[in-house]
Structures are given as C-alpha cells and as structure tokens.
Amino acid sequence: MTIPDTGLRTEPGSFRDPTNQVFHLGGDVLRGLDEQAARDYRTLAGTEFFRTLLAAGKVCGTEPVDPLPGVPWTTVLRHERIPFVSHPYEWSFGMLRDAALLHLEILRAALDHGFTLKDGSAYNVQWRGVEPVFIDVGSFEPVREGEPWAGYRQFCQTLLYPLLLQAHLGVDFQPWLRARVDGIEADQLRPLFRGVRRLLPGVPTHVHLHAAMQRRHATASTAAVRDQLRAAGYSRELALATVRGLTRLVERLDHPATESHWADYQRTCGYSAEDRAAKERFVEAALAAGPRPRLALDLGANDGRYARLAARLADQVVAVEQDPGVVDRLYRRLRADREGRVLPLVMDLADPSPGGGWRGVERASFTDRADADVVLALAVVHHLAIGRNVPLPEVVDCLVGLTRPGGRIVAEFVHPDDPMARRLSANKPVGLFPDYRTEVFERLLGARCRIVRRLDLPSGTRTLYLGIVGD
Structure with a gap:
C-alpha cells in the first residue's frame, strides 16, 4: 500500500x-x-x-x-537498513540458536531495567553478515508487575520448538517453519515427544506443560489469565528466572552438522588444481570488472570458497546452499573467522522461498528480495538442468531474474561429457536432455545478456561466462 x-x-x-x-x-x-x-x-x-x-x-x-x-x-x-532480509526457515541450526540467544539476552537486559518485549518472534531478528541484530524496536514496553512475558508463546513456536525438533530428533526444522508463518504449535510437537523422549531437556516444561496450560486456559481471556498469575505471586523475578532457564537450555542444545555428499563436494567435484586456479582468477576479475557490487549472490555456495572471495570485492554476499548441514558448517566457520560480509542461507534453488504469511506478501519471496549486482552461478546450472530436470531456458531466466539491470552474471556450464554431468545423467532416461549443450546454453545466455568474457577451463569440460544483464 x-x-x-x-x-x-x-x-x-x-x-x-x-x-x-x-x-x-x-x-x-x-x-x-x-x-x-x-x-x-x-x-x-x-x-x-x-x-x-x-x-x-x-x-x-x-x-x-x-x-x-x-x-x-x-x-x-x-x-539502519539491513543488507539482506532473510527468514528463519532459511537459517541453519546455529543461526536459529544464536538468534534465540540474542532475543533472550535483550529480554533479560530489558527486564533488569523495567522493560519487557511484547513479542518473541524469530522474525524480529535479522543479520549483518553472520551477526544477529534485533530489529523490532517497537516491541519494547515498560514491564507491568505480575504480568508474564507476552512473547513466550511466540518464542517457543518460532525459536525454541524448531531447535528442540532438530537437536533432539535430528529433524530439519526449515520445512516446518516455512509451512507456518506463526511457527510450530505445542500440540504439533507433543506427539513426537512421548515415552522416554518426554524427559529430554526442555520438553517437560516448554512442550508438555505449556500445551496443558494452553488447553486449560483455552476459553479464558488474556486479562483473566494475567489476574490469576498475579494473584499466584508471579513477579518480574520469576520472569527473569524463566529467561535465565531458557538461556541455559538453548545454550546446551546443539546439532553438529552430519556428513553428506555436499559436505565434501570441493574435494570430490573433480576440479584439477589448474581448473580451480583459473576459475578463481576468472571470478575475481569478473567481480572487479565494474562498480563495487552492493550485493552479490553465490548460488550453490557449498563451503563458501567463492563467497569469501566475493566478500573481498562486494559490500554483502548472500551464500545460498540447499544442504542445512553444509550451511551450518559454513556459518560456524564464518563466525569463527569474524567474516562480516557473508550471509549463508539454506535454500533449494529448484524450490526457493515463496511469498508467505498474510496474502502471500507478509514474508517476501527470495526472488522479490534478490536484486543483485553480481550473481555467481558456479557449478549449479547442471544440477538444476540435469539433476532437477529444469529446462535450460528456465535456468537462464532464473539467473537473469535475480540480477538487477546492468548487473553481472558469472555462470559455469558443465559440458555433457564432464564426469559430474555424466553422474547426474546416469539414472535418467537416455536422450532426456537433447538441448543440454554448450552452444545452446551460450545462445540462451547471449539472448538475455551481453557476454563479455568466456573461458574454457584447462580440463576442457567446463566453460565460464561473464554476462552483463541488459537495461
């Protein structure tokens, strides 16, 4: 509006x-x-x-x-303007946990000084690179003695429950949060924590007891519940004790990244040392060939090798990777290295984040948020075209759609006879991809961009392109 x-x-x-x-x-x-x-x-x-x-x-x-x-x-x-707005279902486990800890740290400081937060939503946190930042200044309000933290339910549904789901059960939380803008309900989680699982840290109090209290007070007004708590002696000290307990719980929750095919991709992808060196020189020259990029996207970022390279030449880099474990490993390394210009996100490029929430626009889609000066599509085109059966014209349209007019696309085309392309094609019907050819990709890209540079890597089975998107 x-x-x-x-x-x-x-x-x-x-x-x-x-x-x-x-x-x-x-x-x-x-x-x-x-x-x-x-x-x-x-x-x-x-x-x-x-x-x-x-x-x-x-x-x-x-x-x-x-x-x-x-x-x-x-x-x-x-x-201040956040460099790139992301959503909690695009974060890794470590990112969601650090967002929860920041929320609790701010709430505790507020309670200590006579304020509280009226909300507890994960959407109140954004990122400067890998540093979480609280953005909902309008959530602060003076605390009223005897009233509980109004944001507790939101905190559980959008932060604590997703963390419990992954830490205790090994279930990726991202699809759950993407499906419901208000997060996971206690009654949704409760059936998953029966038997001995009922006793896992945080589950008795924050899942089962919370669900029981919600059912008990389902017909009571908020004011009536507050009056009951006040009469029972609920105080700011009890609220602080709850926050301290939640902080200890969240700090203990962890889910180390598991091994996967993508976790070791840089070693197994088949690049020679000569290929890798030539590729890095090409990417660096492409990033430097124009105004300093405000925003660069690294699609299929894997371990962040090229995202880190881009961060030396761009204000902000968003590194997109579909494997949550790989993203979490990258996030933790970036935090340890204090790399402030790279934001890693969990996303399947063949199924990117859609618009969500009220009328489908409350949470903007990835395509609507991305308006990049540079898009790196390195070793990703063949995964979409062969691995996910996305027609090459659609792949090119996707890359152009993420790039602002005048922006740059750095694309890598893996030839049909490359070992990785053959591996992806091995379980596909013969002849399924007749148009997956270098000359076809080059023609499609050239129709949407002005190709200003082309390089065949020394192996002879991969070609790099630098294209400028038309105005």
Missing part, C-alpha cells in the same frame, strides 16, 4: 502491532509510533541499557526524525 502524496510504502510484514508500523521512503526504513508507543520509546531511549545495546550493534541503529506530512503517527524513527 502507498500512502497518498507521500511516497511512503508500508512494509507488508508490519501490521500485527497497531501501535507502530514500518514504512519505506526511498532508501530509508522508517517506523511510525502512536502516542503511547512514542512515550514508551522516549523512556526507552533515555535508558543506559538501550544505549548499550545500540552501541554494541545488538539492536538495529535507530534515531528519531522530523515528522512527515500526511503520516498519522506521533513520532517517526529511522532504522
């Missing part, structure tokens, strides 16, 4: 809290606050704990700006 005569665009994912809403004006991210929210923010901004969180980068940069004409809000804030 566009507000008449202002040029402001409402953020489709910001409508659930009527006291504040996020807008966009040009390159600015703005938040409007109603009268009560404005009073709460002024109090919050005067606290030492909030200034400390801002200075540490744990809360997104925020400052008040002059009121805008035609905007029905008492106060307007400007936030």
Whole structure:
C-alpha cells in the first residue's frame, strides 16, 4: 500500500502491532509510533541499557526524525537498513540458536531495567553478515508487575520448538517453519515427544506443560489469565528466572552438522588444481570488472570458497546452499573467522522461498528480495538442468531474474561429457536432455545478456561466462 502524496510504502510484514508500523521512503526504513508507543520509546531511549545495546550493534541503529506530512503517527524513527532480509526457515541450526540467544539476552537486559518485549518472534531478528541484530524496536514496553512475558508463546513456536525438533530428533526444522508463518504449535510437537523422549531437556516444561496450560486456559481471556498469575505471586523475578532457564537450555542444545555428499563436494567435484586456479582468477576479475557490487549472490555456495572471495570485492554476499548441514558448517566457520560480509542461507534453488504469511506478501519471496549486482552461478546450472530436470531456458531466466539491470552474471556450464554431468545423467532416461549443450546454453545466455568474457577451463569440460544483464 502507498500512502497518498507521500511516497511512503508500508512494509507488508508490519501490521500485527497497531501501535507502530514500518514504512519505506526511498532508501530509508522508517517506523511510525502512536502516542503511547512514542512515550514508551522516549523512556526507552533515555535508558543506559538501550544505549548499550545500540552501541554494541545488538539492536538495529535507530534515531528519531522530523515528522512527515500526511503520516498519522506521533513520532517517526529511522532504522539502519539491513543488507539482506532473510527468514528463519532459511537459517541453519546455529543461526536459529544464536538468534534465540540474542532475543533472550535483550529480554533479560530489558527486564533488569523495567522493560519487557511484547513479542518473541524469530522474525524480529535479522543479520549483518553472520551477526544477529534485533530489529523490532517497537516491541519494547515498560514491564507491568505480575504480568508474564507476552512473547513466550511466540518464542517457543518460532525459536525454541524448531531447535528442540532438530537437536533432539535430528529433524530439519526449515520445512516446518516455512509451512507456518506463526511457527510450530505445542500440540504439533507433543506427539513426537512421548515415552522416554518426554524427559529430554526442555520438553517437560516448554512442550508438555505449556500445551496443558494452553488447553486449560483455552476459553479464558488474556486479562483473566494475567489476574490469576498475579494473584499466584508471579513477579518480574520469576520472569527473569524463566529467561535465565531458557538461556541455559538453548545454550546446551546443539546439532553438529552430519556428513553428506555436499559436505565434501570441493574435494570430490573433480576440479584439477589448474581448473580451480583459473576459475578463481576468472571470478575475481569478473567481480572487479565494474562498480563495487552492493550485493552479490553465490548460488550453490557449498563451503563458501567463492563467497569469501566475493566478500573481498562486494559490500554483502548472500551464500545460498540447499544442504542445512553444509550451511551450518559454513556459518560456524564464518563466525569463527569474524567474516562480516557473508550471509549463508539454506535454500533449494529448484524450490526457493515463496511469498508467505498474510496474502502471500507478509514474508517476501527470495526472488522479490534478490536484486543483485553480481550473481555467481558456479557449478549449479547442471544440477538444476540435469539433476532437477529444469529446462535450460528456465535456468537462464532464473539467473537473469535475480540480477538487477546492468548487473553481472558469472555462470559455469558443465559440458555433457564432464564426469559430474555424466553422474547426474546416469539414472535418467537416455536422450532426456537433447538441448543440454554448450552452444545452446551460450545462445540462451547471449539472448538475455551481453557476454563479455568466456573461458574454457584447462580440463576442457567446463566453460565460464561473464554476462552483463541488459537495461
């Protein structure tokens, strides 16, 4: 929706809290606050704990700006722009756990200083590279003695339950979160934790007891439940104890990345040392052949070799890989190396994140979010065209669709006689891919881009292209 005569665009994912809403004006991210929210923010901004969180980068940069004409809000804030917005179902286990720990750290600091968070959603966290940052400044409000943390249920459904699912059962949480924008319900998880599994850490209290309490109070109003808790002596100290307990639980949860075919792909993919060196030189030259990229996408990033290379020449790199374990391993290495320009995401390029939530636009699709200056499609075209039966014209259209006009595509075409292409074709009907040929790919790419450079790798079975997308 566009507000008449202002040029402001409402953020489709910001409508659930009527006291504040996020807008966009040009390159600015703005938040409007109603009268009560404005009073709460002024109090919050005067606290030492909030200034400390801002200075540490744990809360997104925020400052008040002059009121805008035609905007029905008492106060307007400007936030820093996050380099690339991602969704929790695109994160690895380690990313979701670190997001949960950041949320709990901020909540604990708030409670210590007379504030709380009205929400507990994983969507309130975004990333600067591999550093999580809390973005929902409108969630802070003064704590009312005797009232429970209103965001507890959201925290369980979008953060804790997905972590329990993967840590205790080894089940990837991403499909569960993608299927439901509000997360996993306690009653959905409860049947999976029966028998001895009932006693696994966090399950008795936060799954079974929580589900029982929800059923018990299903017909009671929120106010009635609050009155009962207040009468029973619920206090801020108990809320803090709950947060400390959740923090200890989340810190203990882990799911080390398991071995997979993709985990060792760089060793098994068949590149010679000469191929690898020539490929790296080509990619580096392509990244340097123009203005510094604001955003680069590395599709099929695997261990992040080329994402790291791109990070030396681009402001932000989004490294997309379908294997959650490979992404988690990459995330942990990037964190250890303090690499601040690479954001690793879990995503199957043959089934990328669609639009979701209310009217399908509350959470934007990957295609809508991606507007890259450079797209690296290295050793990925054959996996889509042969491995997933995606026609070559569609593959090229996909790459162009992720690239802004004037942007660059660095594509690798694996010839039909390459060992990896033959391996992918081995279980396919003979003659299924008659158009999977170098000259066909080059013609298709040339029809959508201006090919400015071409290189056959020394092995003779792979060709690299640099194309410029037309305006």
